[in-house]
Amino acid sequence: MRPVAIITDFMANVKMWYRSKGTVFWAIAFPVLLMLLFGAIFQGQDDVTITLYVQDMDDTDMSEMFISSLEERLNIETIPSHVETDKYIADNNIRAALVIPEGFEDTVHMAYQGSNDTVSLTLSLDPTRESVNGMIRGVVAGTLQGWNNEITGAENILVYSEESLTTREFKFIDFFLPGVIGLTVMTSSIYGTIFRNTKYKKWGILRKLSTTPFSRWEYLLSKMLFMTFISFVSTFVIIIVGVVVWDISVIINAYLFVIVTSAAFAFSGMGMLISRFVKEEETADSAGGAVTFPQMFLAGTFFPLEMMPAYLGQIARVLPLYYVNEGLRDAMIYGNNTSAMNNTAVIFAIAAVLFVLGAAMTTWTE
Amino acid sequence: MKPVIDIRNLTKHYGDLIAVNDISISINKGEIFAFLGPNGAGKTTTVEICEGIRKPTSGSVHIFGREFSGRSKSIRERIGVLPQEYRSFERLTVKETLKYYASFYRRNRDIDEIIKLMDLDDKRDELYKNLSGGLKQRVGVAMALVNDPDLVFLDEPTTGLDPRARRGVWKAISALRSEGKTIFLTTHYMEEAEYLADRVAIIHNGRIVAEGSTHDLILQNGDGYTVKLHGCDKKHMVSLGWKAKVAKNNTVTLHVENPNDITRILSKVVKEGMIFESMEVRRANLEEVFLNLTGETLEGEDAE
Numbered sequence A: 001m002r003p004v005a006i007i008t009d010f011m012a013n014v015k016m017w018y019r020s021k022g023t024v025f026w027a028i029a030f031p032v033l034l035m036l037l038f039g040a041i042f043q044g045q046d047d048v049t050i051t052l053y054v055q056d057m058d059d060t061d062m063s064e065m066f067i068s069s070l071e072e073r074l075n076i077e078t079i080p081s082h083v084e085t086d087k088y089i090a091d092n093n094i095r096a097a098l099v100i101p102e103g104f105e106d107t108v109h110m111a112y113q114g115s116n117d118t119v120s121l122t123l124s125l126d127p128t129r130e131s132v133n134g135m136i137r138g139v140v141a142g143t144l145q146g147w148n149n150e151i152t153g154a155e156n157i158l159v160y161s162e163e164s165l166t167t168r169e170f171k172f173i174d175f176f177l178p179g180v181i182g183l184t185v186m187t188s189s190i191y192g193t194i195f196r197n198t199k200y201k202k203w204g205i206l207r208k209l210s211t212t213p214f215s216r217w218e219y220l221l222s223k224m225l226f227m228t229f230i231s232f233v234s235t236f237v238i239i240i241v242g243v244v245v246w247d248i249s250v251i252i253n254a255y256l257f258v259i260v261t262s263a264a265f266a267f268s269g270m271g272m273l274i275s276r277f278v279k280e281e282e283t284a285d286s287a288g289g290a291v292t293f294p295q296m297f298l299a300g301t302f303f304p305l306e307m308m309p310a311y312l313g314q315i316a317r318v319l320p321l322y323y324v325n326e327g328l329r330d331a332m333i334y335g336n337n338t339s340a341m342n343n344t345a346v347i348f349a350i351a352a353v354l355f356v357l358g359a360a361m362t363t364w365t366e
Numbered sequence B: 001m002k003p004v005i006d007i008r009n010l011t012k013h014y015g016d017l018i019a020v021n022d023i024s025i026s027i028n029k030g031e032i033f034a035f036l037g038p039n040g041a042g043k044t045t046t047v048e049i050c051e052g053i054r055k056p057t058s059g060s061v062h063i064f065g066r067e068f069s070g071r072s073k074s075i076r077e078r079i080g081v082l083p084q085e086y087r088s089f090e091r092l093t094v095k096e097t098l099k100y101y102a103s104f105y106r107r108n109r110d111i112d113e114i115i116k117l118m119d120l121d122d123k124r125d126e127l128y129k130n131l132s133g134g135l136k137q138r139v140g141v142a143m144a145l146v147n148d149p150d151l152v153f154l155d156e157p158t159t160g161l162d163p164r165a166r167r168g169v170w171k172a173i174s175a176l177r178s179e180g181k182t183i184f185l186t187t188h189y190m191e192e193a194e195y196l197a198d199r200v201a202i203i204h205n206g207r208i209v210a211e212g213s214t215h216d217l218i219l220q221n222g223d224g225y226t227v228k229l230h231g232c233d234k235k236h237m238v239s240l241g242w243k244a245k246v247a248k249n250n251t252v253t254l255h256v257e258n259p260n261d262i263t264r265i266l267s268k269v270v271k272e273g274m275i276f277e278s279m280e281v282r283r284a285n286l287e288e289v290f291l292n293l294t295g296e297t298l299e300g301e302d303a304e
């Protein structure tokens, strides 16, 4: 054994490692990023603003008091008492609602006089948001428990029953599938574009192309055709696995096509912008990671935005992937066309801006 | 007759560096013109300005009689380019690569014919990434021919190749001569310039230091003979009375004008009892021309 050789080899590896930007990203920046992101996402769930819509049919001092005790833990919005609950929920895309029935105050008063009558509140929750639902359930049940103890000491006078907000039975995988599509289109478009551009630049292919009659715009167009094609291949593979293996019912409509195409353009544009400033392949890898990872975790791919502190939710709203995810969910799973249309419009606009910027910044020559 | 390419007072600055300094050249139809110079001389900069890839700081380039800055599609239709250190798509075959580039042009030359001309017959269906360096460069030249161009730029087509592979590329380029193509070639191998070019321009630090046919350049700047003694002591040689031009690895290079001097050197060496491993005598070539003009060798060492 030659310890000198081993030490020299070790030192050579350390040197090469810290000189290569790619490994430094994956070994240092990436874990730091993950720690910061997840720390921020899960830090003090107290900061999280979870919204619960409350319809107060009782409209008494007692019901108002109950609402204010919920307000200590949740962000409360009001559903007017005169509207039809289900329709209002559907129209406003509400995902958690509590209805306090008429007679709430009366029942409490009667309980003080020894009655055993109960009053049941209705809690309607969106089943795809299980992690958020757990928190809402906890707050509602806890608050009811507190009131019950106060009023009777033991008897459960105030109870709640739970309803699923949608007629269809959703599972987490339903929430997840559109996220997987968004994520795949994002990573393949961004990385594909960055790697192709840096490689072709280094190999002289871009210089060669610039001397042919093939124009930059024709080139970009054919590349976009290709990226879109790849995006649809991924999309359909994901849908097929979702349908066949997980029995997800997926709605396929025009929104799906527009969103996936827009996403391919938006993320390819982003890739072009990055490769404009990144010269080496290794740096390209890091730059790609730096753009895709925050989006992956902050744009609601794996869990709903409501689980995160409000300021992160605000950040999500500037990430293109957020609109892709939301739009795809509305279009494919919830069948919520109004919301799908809004998100599609946003991602379409983002795609137009990013692609035009990226294309304008892509140069073949010096 | 109008020159195919006419470079007038071309200058290119990179910040403070003057990479190309007031160069003027014109190349006529059917000519193989070689730009000979060491690393960093400004060859690629000049050629890529001609190809429209880089912008000059001042001066102009006329191709087929029209000023060209890279914009004109009709000029791009008629030129063929092999960039320096070019690498093609790894997972396309030779034939697919050529078809790919051919699709950009209105005018096409039969791809099988190009494959034959570049002697790539048995590699036509091989993936580019599996080809040897020499074959890759031949594909590169082939790729510059798909539009049957009137003007071909080849930037260091044989750099990094072993001598055999280099000869293969030379043969391929020679095949173009018989077709009357105009070729603008850059190289830092003087044998390459000697073998291929009708006319050579020697470029050094961004300036052209000499221009003409290989024959003329040698006549004007380096006529005579070169005597090289390998594996001997330089001090001895200097004491012989001739000026030793270069000494490296115990090799002494002497330049003599007169053939009689060769015999005089030999007899002196024998008389002094000097020991050497081998001796080489040849007529002066472009290497001496370069040395005489710049005081450097093409490989970049300073002469003594």
Ligand SMILES: Nc1ncnc2c1ncn2[C@@H]1O[C@H](COP(=O)(O)OP(=O)(O)OP(=O)(O)O)[C@@H](O)[C@H]1O
Residues within 6 Å of the ligand: B014, B017, B019, B037, B038, B039, B040, B041, B042, B043, B044, B045, B046, B084, B156, B188
């Ligand atoms: N894009 C650039 N930015 C700054 N300097 C450059 C650039 N391109 C070339 N140079 C410098 O200009 C000089 C000429 O370079 P050029 O590539 O034209 O030389 P060359 O003769 O082709 O050399 P080689 O044989 O190495 O290819 C060199 O000193 C080089 O470092």
Ligand SMILES: [Mg+2]
Residues within 6 Å of the ligand: B043, B044, B045, B084, B155, B156
């Ligand atoms: Mg060069």
